[in-house]
Amino acid sequence: xxxxxxxxxxxxxxxxxxxxxxxxxxxxxxxxxxxxxxxxxxxxxxxxxxxxxxxxxxxxxxxxxxxxxxxxxxxxxxxxxxxxxxxxxxxxxxxxxxxxxxxxxxxxxxxxxxxxxxxxxxxxxxxxxxxxxxxxxxxxxxxxxxxxxxxxxxxxxxxxxxxxxxxxxxxxxxxxxxxxxxxxxxxxxxxxxxxxxxxxxxxxxxxxxxxxxxxxxxxxxxxxxxxxxxxxxxxxxxxxxxxxxxxxxxxxxxxxxxxxxxxxxxxxxxxxxxxxxxxxxxxxxxxxxxxxxxxxxxxxxxxxxxxxxxxxxxxxxxxxxxxxxxxxxxxxxxxxxxxxxxxxxxxxxxxxxxxxxxxxxxxxxxxxxxxxxxxxxxxxxxxxxxxxxxxxxxxxxxxxxxxxxxxxxxxxxxxxxxxxxxxxxxxxxxxxxxxxxxxxxxxxxxxxxxxxxxxxxxxxxxxxxxxxxxxxxxxxxxxxxxxxxxxxxxxxxxxxxxxxxxxxxxxxxxxxxxxxxxxxxxxxxxxxxxxxxxxxxxxxxxxx
Amino acid sequence: xxxxxxxxxxxxxxxxxxxxxxxxxxxxxxxxxxxxxxxxxxxxxxxxxxxxxxxxxxxxxx
Numbered sequence: 332x333x334x335x336x337x338x339x340x341x342x343x344x345x346x347x348x349x350x351x352x353x354x355x356x357x358x359x360x361x362x363x364x365x366x367x368x369x370x371x372x373x374x375x376x377x378x379x380x381x382x383x384x385x386x387x388x389x390x391x392x393x394x395x396x397x398x399x400x401x402x403x404x405x406x407x408x409x410x411x412x413x414x415x416x417x418x419x420x421x422x423x424x425x426x427x428x429x430x431x432x433x434x435x436x437x438x439x440x441x442x443x444x445x446x447x448x449x450x451x452x453x454x455x456x457x458x459x460x461x462x463x464x465x466x467x468x469x470x471x472x473x474x475x476x477x478x479x480x481x482x483x484x485x486x487x488x489x490x491x492x493x494x495x496x497x498x499x500x501x502x503x504x505x506x507x508x509x510x511x512x513x514x515x516x517x518x519x520x521x522x523x524x525x526x527x528x529x530x531x532x533x534x535x536x537x538x539x540x541x542x543x544x545x546x547x548x549x550x551x552x553x554x555x556x557x558x559x560x561x562x563x564x565x566x567x568x569x570x571x572x573x574x575x576x577x578x579x580x581x582x583x584x585x586x587x588x589x590x591x592x593x594x595x596x597x598x599x600x601x602x603x604x605x606x607x608x609x610x611x612x613x614x615x616x617x618x619x620x621x622x623x624x625x626x627x628x629x630x631x632x633x634x635x636x637x638x639x640x641x642x643x644x645x646x647x648x649x650x651x652x653x654x655x656x657x658x659x660x661x662x663x664x665x666x667x668x669x670x671x672x673x674x675x676x677x678x679x680x681x682x683x684x685x686x687x688x689x690x691x692x693x694x695x696x697x698x699x700x701x702x703x704x705x706x707x708x709x710x711x712x713x714x715x716x717x718x719x720x721x722x723x724x725x726x727x728x729x730x731x732x733x734x735x736x737x738x739x740x741x742x743x744x745x746x747x748x749x750x751x752x753x754x755x756x757x758x759x760x761x762x763x764x765x766x767x768x769x770x771x772x773x774x775x776x777x778x779x780x781x782x783x784x785x786x787x788x789x790x791x792x793x794x795x796x797x798x799x800x801x802x803x804x805x806x807x808x809x810x811x812x813x814x815x816x817x818x819x820x821x822x823x824x825x826x827x828x829x830x831x832x833x834x835x836x837x838x839x840x841x842x843x844x845x846x847x848x849x850x851x852x853x854x855x856x857x858x859x860x861x862x863x864x865x866x867x868x869x870x871x872x873x874x875x
Numbered sequence: 876x877x878x879x880x881x882x883x884x885x886x887x888x889x890x891x892x893x894x895x896x897x898x899x900x901x902x903x904x905x906x907x908x909x910x911x912x913x914x915x916x917x918x919x920x921x922x923x924x925x926x927x928x929x930x931x932x933x934x935x936x937x
Contacts, residue, residue: 725913
C-alpha cells in the first residue's frame with residue numbers, strides 16, 4: 332500500500348512503524364486520539380499527557396513539513412509552551428522583535444511598539460520558522476517519552492473514516508500495511524484548514540473569501556535591515572501592491588508581495604520570476620538564496636460549533652484567518668491551552684461533560700475576535716471596492732503629515748491573548764479596585780518574582796489543578812473542593828511594584844482563583860472558603 | 876456617550892457651503908472623491924466619538 336505524501340518533510344521525526352493495534356481483533360480503545368501532529372495537535376497532546384492522560388496522535392505524514400509558513404509567535408504562546416516545558420528553547424532560537432513600521436511609498440506613516448512594559452519573561456513576539464517550532468516541541472516530547480510520558484505518535488496513519496456514538500468514536504486509519512481501526516472516548520481534530528475530519532462529518536466552514544493573492548519569498552541574505560516588521564503600501568519598488576519584510580533566524584527574511592487576484596500562479600511561482608521580483612525590491616546587487624516560496628489566497632471563516640459529539644476541532648481545522656496579525660498558529664495554541672485541562676477533568680470524572688461546551692464558547696469568542704481583526708486588516712490592505720480604496724488612500728495620504736490619521740492605518744493588528752469576558756466559567760469580579768487587565772476571564776500577565784517569574788509558578792501542576800494566588804491576604808496552606816486540590820501560592824507585593832500594579836491596583840489584598848491554563852476564574856479581596864468553593868465549582872462547569 | 880447635534884449649528888451656512896464647493900473647483904472626479912475621503916477622515920477624528928459617528932452615518936443613510 333503506497334501512501335503519497337502531500338508535502339515534503341523538513342524532519343522525519345516519527346517514521347511509520349507497525350503497532351499492535353493494527354493486529355487487534357477489536358479496535359483498541361484510547362481515551363484521546365488527536366488527529367494531526369502540527370503545532371496545535373502536538374501542544375494539546377503534550378499538555379494532556381503531562382496531566383496524565385494517555386494520548387495517541389495520528390498523523391498522515393512522518394514528521395515536520397517543509398516551509399517556513401507560520402513565523403510569528405506571540406508572547407502568550409511562548410508562555411503556553413513554557414508551561415509545557417519548552418518555551419525557552421523556542422524563544423532562544425527565535426528572532427525577538429517589538430517594532431513595526433508602515434510605509435506608504437517612500438514615507439513612513441505609522442510605527443508601533445508591541446512591548447510597552449518590562450517584567451515579562453518572554454518578548455512580545457519572536458519570529459521562527461514553523462519547522463523549528465515543531466521540531467523543538469517534538470524533541471521535548473521525545474525526551475519526556477523516554478521518561479514514560481504517555482504520548483504515542485503514529486506516522487503515516489491517515490484517518491479515512493469516522494463513526495461516532497454517544498460513548499465515543501471509531502476511526503478507520505490507513506497505513507502502508509493497510510487499514511485498521513481505533514476507538515476513542517474523544518477525538519480532537521487538529522488536521523488543518525482543509526480538515527478531512529470536518530468534511531467526513533459534513534460540518535460547515537463558512538466565511539468570507541478575499542479576492543487577492545500574495546507571494547511569499549523567504550530569502551537568505553546578508554542584509555542590515557533592522558529586526559522590525561516593515562510593511563509598505565504602494566512600495567516604491569512597485570514589486571507588489573503591498574510588501575512585507577520580516578526577519579527570521581539564520582539570516583532568512585520573509586518577503587511577502589501582494590500580487591492580485593488575477594495573478595498567474597504557475598508563472599509567478601517560476602524561480603526566475605520570483606527572483607526578479609525580489610531583486611526589484613532589495614536591489615539588483617544584493618545576493619540572496621531563495622529558501623522557500625508559496626502563493627496564498629485567504630479566507631476568514633470558522634465552524635459554527637467546534638464540538639460535534641465526541642469530536643472536537645482545534646486550530647485551523649476550526650477557524651481560519653488571513654495572516655495579517657499572526658492570529659493563525661497563535662490562536663490554535665490558545666485552543667489547545669483551553670481544551671487540555673477541560674478534557675482532562677472530564678475524562679477523570681471530576682467535571683461534567685458540559686464543561687467542554689465552555690471550550691466552544693470561549694474559543695468561538697476568540698475566533699470571532701481574530702476573524703474581526705483579520706478581516707478589518709484585510710479590508711484595509713485589499714480594499715474590496717472603489718470607495719473602500721479611496722478611504723484607505725485618504726488615511727495613508729493624511730498619515731504622512733498628520734498624526735491623527737495614523738491610528739486608522741491597518742497593516743495587521745497583532746495577536747494578543749484572548750480574555751474570556753462573559754464566560755459562564757467566570758465568577759463576577761469581586762475585586763472592584765483591581766486592575767481591569769486581571770479581571771475574571773483574563774490570562775494572567777507575567778510579573779517578576781524574587782526568583783524567576785510569576786507565570787513559572789502558575790498552571791504548572793501536572794494534573795489539571797487550580798491554584799489560589801494570594802497577595803497580602805490570609806489563606807490556608809491548602810484548599811480543596813469538588814475533588815480538586817488547589818495549590819495555594821501566597822505572595823507579598825510589598826517590594827514588588829509590578830506585581831502590585833498588575834494584580835492589586837487600588838486593592839490592598841487579593842485572592843485569585845487561577846485555572847490550569849493561567850486564566851483568572853475569580854478574584855476576591857480576601858479568602859472565603861464558601862465563595863472559593865462556589866467559584867471553583869462554576870469554573871469546572873458545575874453550573875452548565 | 877455623545878449625542879449628534881441635529882439642531883441648527885452653522886451660523887454662516889452659505890459661507891461654508893461655498894467653501895466646500897470652491898474646494899472642489901477644478902478637480903477631476905477621482906480628485907474630488909479623494910478629497911472628500913480625506914475630509915471625512917479629518918472630521919471623524921475631530922468628532923472623536925463612535926456613537927456620534929454612528930448617528931451621523933444613520934442620518935446619511937436617509
